Amino acid sequence: MNTLAQIAASLPGYQPQNLSVSAASAFLAALATPVDGVERVGIWDALGRVLAQDIVSPISVPPHDNSAMDGYAYASASSTLPSSAPVLLQVVGSVLAGQAWQGALQAGQCLKIMTGAALPAGLDTVVPFEAVTLQGEHISFAPLRPGANRRRAGEDLLQGQAALRQGDRLTPAALGLLASLGLATVPVLRRLRVAYFSTGDEILSLGEAPRAGAVFDSNRYTVTGLLRQLGVEVLDLGVVRDDPALLQAALHSAAQQADAILTSGGMSAGDADHTRSMLGTLGEVVFWQLAIKPGRPMAVGRMAANLQTKTGSSADSTSARSYTNHSKPPAVLFGLPGNPVAVMVVFLALVRPALLQMMGCNAASSAAAPLQQVRSAQAIRKRPGRTEYLRGIVETAADGSLWVRLTGHQGSGMLSSMVQANGLLVLAEAQGDVAEGDTVSVMPLNA
Ligand SMILES: Nc1nc2c(c(=O)[nH]1)N[C@H]1C(S)=C(S)[C@@H](COP(=O)(O)OP(=O)(O)OC[C@H]3O[C@@H](n4cnc5c(N)ncnc54)[C@H](O)[C@@H]3O)O[C@H]1N2
Ligand code: MOO
Numbered sequence: 001m002n003t004l005a006q007i008a009a010s011l012p013g014y015q016p017q018n019l020s021v022s023a024a025s026a027f028l029a030a031l032a033t034p035v036d037g038v039e040r041v042g043i044w045d046a047l048g049r050v051l052a053q054d055i056v057s058p059i060s061v062p063p064h065d066n067s068a069m070d071g072y073a074y075a076s077a078s079s080t081l082p083s084s085a086p087v088l089l090q091v092v093g094s095v096l097a098g099q100a101w102q103g104a105l106q107a108g109q110c111l112k113i114m115t116g117a118a119l120p121a122g123l124d125t126v127v128p129f130e131a132v133t134l135q136g137e138h139i140s141f142a143p144l145r146p147g148a149n150r151r152r153a154g155e156d157l158l159q160g161q162a163a164l165r166q167g168d169r170l171t172p173a174a175l176g177l178l179a180s181l182g183l184a185t186v187p188v189l190r191r192l193r194v195a196y197f198s199t200g201d202e203i204l205s206l207g208e209a210p211r212a213g214a215v216f217d218s219n220r221y222t223v224t225g226l227l228r229q230l231g232v233e234v235l236d237l238g239v240v241r242d243d244p245a246l247l248q249a250a251l252h253s254a255a256q257q258a259d260a261i262l263t264s265g266g267m268s269a270g271d272a273d274h275t276r277s278m279l280g281t282l283g284e285v286v287f288w289q290l291a292i293k294p295g296r297p298m299a300v301g302r303m304a305a306n307l308q309t310k311t312g313s314s315a316d317s318t319s320a321r322s323y324t325n326h327s328k329p330p331a332v333l334f335g336l337p338g339n340p341v342a343v344m345v346v347f348l349a350l351v352r353p354a355l356l357q358m359m360g361c362n363a364a365s366s367a368a369a370p371l372q373q374v375r376s377a378q379a380i381r382k383r384p385g386r387t388e389y390l391r392g393i394v395e396t397a398a399d400g401s402l403w404v405r406l407t408g409h410q411g412s413g414m415l416s417s418m419v420q421a422n423g424l425l426v427l428a429e430a431q432g433d434v435a436e437g438d439t440v441s442v443m444p445l446n447a
Contacts, residue, residue, distance in 0.1 A: 001329070004284050004301060007031060018291045020429055021349060021387045028300065028354040031332055035259060035360055037190035043178055046170045048231030049188035050360045055164040060154035061180050064118040066097075069149045071128040072139055073119055074110035076146035086140045087127075095120065110139065124150055157181070167362025169231075189360040194227050195254035195331070196220065197237035199247065199265040199275045200338060205239050218415060219264040219343050223336070226347050227262075230355055242266065247278040248307070255283075255303035255331045259358060262351065265338030267297035279335055282307050287335075291386040291429060292349065294342035294412030299335030332358065339412040345389045345424070348443065371426060371441040374402035380427070380434040387429050391421035394442055404442055421445055 007030045008014045038052040094112035095101040101120040126149035132139040157163055203217045217239050227234045240250045254261040266275025279285045285301030305328045334351050336343045356366035374394055392404040407417035423442035
């Protein structure tokens with residue numbers, strides 16, 4: 001396992017001050033190790049889980065040639081006629097989905113057939129009901145291309161073909177595909193365990209009596225909500241006071257149980273920001289000032305399960321530490337800023353991709369939804385040198401073009417504007433002011 005110092009050294013131009021989003025992402029990608037541990041779960045419980053191995057199809061899907069239409073099935077070879085002349089066939093039986101028709105047809109004969117019914121041997125073409133004229137026990141219709149309205153055995157998946165890949169995150173479509181293969185259980189990686197706590201003496205838990213200077217904890221709900229959307233197991237450690245002993249106990253408990261620890265608050269250098277100094281003495285931690293708005297201060301590191309306080313250490317330590325507890329790898333720590341919008345932005349921009357990697361997702365299933373390219377409905381002041389995430393509402397104009405306007409005040413404590421937003425404008429580090437009508441990138445929210 002590389003130390004933080006080794007990771008830092010492998011990234012050209014890395015410095016913890018004014019760190020670009022791309023350099024921070026690269027650092028986190030080097031830190032995030034996929035979980036090991038495989039379990040077999042029933043398909044009902046598999047939504048959002050990550051496949052532990054490739055799934056090879058045990059059967060062909062569909063298992064037999066079948067009809068794509070309700071109509072009449074016939075052998076195109078036995079009905080070759082001058083191509084423009086109508087085809088005239090005698091209907092001698094019918095076959096429903098789920099039935100196997102055993103008889104034999106003569107030239108000039110056909111069978112009534114329903115969508116999904118297996119095509120009896122030798123029949124290769126289906127004419128839909130609405131294309132025929134009934135004449136007693138005969139039908140006539142304009143000639144069709146041989147093979148029309150036939151679904152071939154194995155056209156979805158051939159037996160022995162890879163149906164799904166290791167690291168795929170199981171979507172509703174993937175669950176359907178597994179079921180179509182007859183698989184009732186599936187091997188998945190164990191769930192990533194993520195511990196979370198809010199910090200700050202001014203933070204009230206719900207149900208506590210309001211007091212002067214205090215605010216209710218919102219980060220606990222935004223962050224654990226984002227975690228639940230990822231499908232990880234959340235260990236909620238509540239609110240921890242700015243008290244070194246309590247912070248140490250919370251970190252200790254989190255490091256023993258979790259693969260990753262998320263905290264909010266105490267990342268800047270305020271008088272009561274004990275979280276920052278406590279993290280620095282307990283683990284291998286780096287403190288960043290990100291070139292980002294909002295969400296500048298962030299801590300990243302590792303916490304061993306057998307936390308021991310370092311003595312005489314500096315807070316910004318990247319020194320190698322030894323981990324004596326070999327039964328559990330250290331937890332990856334993400335210390336997030338306290339401001340309610342900042343914590344969500346840093347989660348979406350940096351923590352989420354790292355957690356997906358830790359969950360064992362492959363590149364395809366951890367890729368973020370592509371940024372939308374839309375036009376700005378307003379001019380926006382933007383200083384080059386940092387990536388800015390602005391809350392916006394994307395709307396479709398009468399001509400079908402997409403436009404985005406800001407939700408109003410962009411203060412990093414204002415959750416109401418986060419609720420209104422359906423996307424985050426992502427203004428790249430080098431970008432300057434945006435003029436009305438310029439194309440900007442938007443990260444869709446709640447997608
Ligand atoms: N002198 C400086 N001051 C600040 C700097 C700086 O660089 N120099 N950075 C600012 C930025 S940017 C941010 S972001 C904040 C981050 O500070 P902390 O991580 O220490 O966060 P706190 O001070 O604990 O809280 C900030 C703000 O958010 C409220 N908060 C915190 N936790 C919660 C919660 N769980 N639920 C609801 N609201 C929460 C807290 O009450 C504060 O209002 O620092 C700036 N200052
Ligand atoms: O960047 Mo801080 O996150 O302003 O709120």
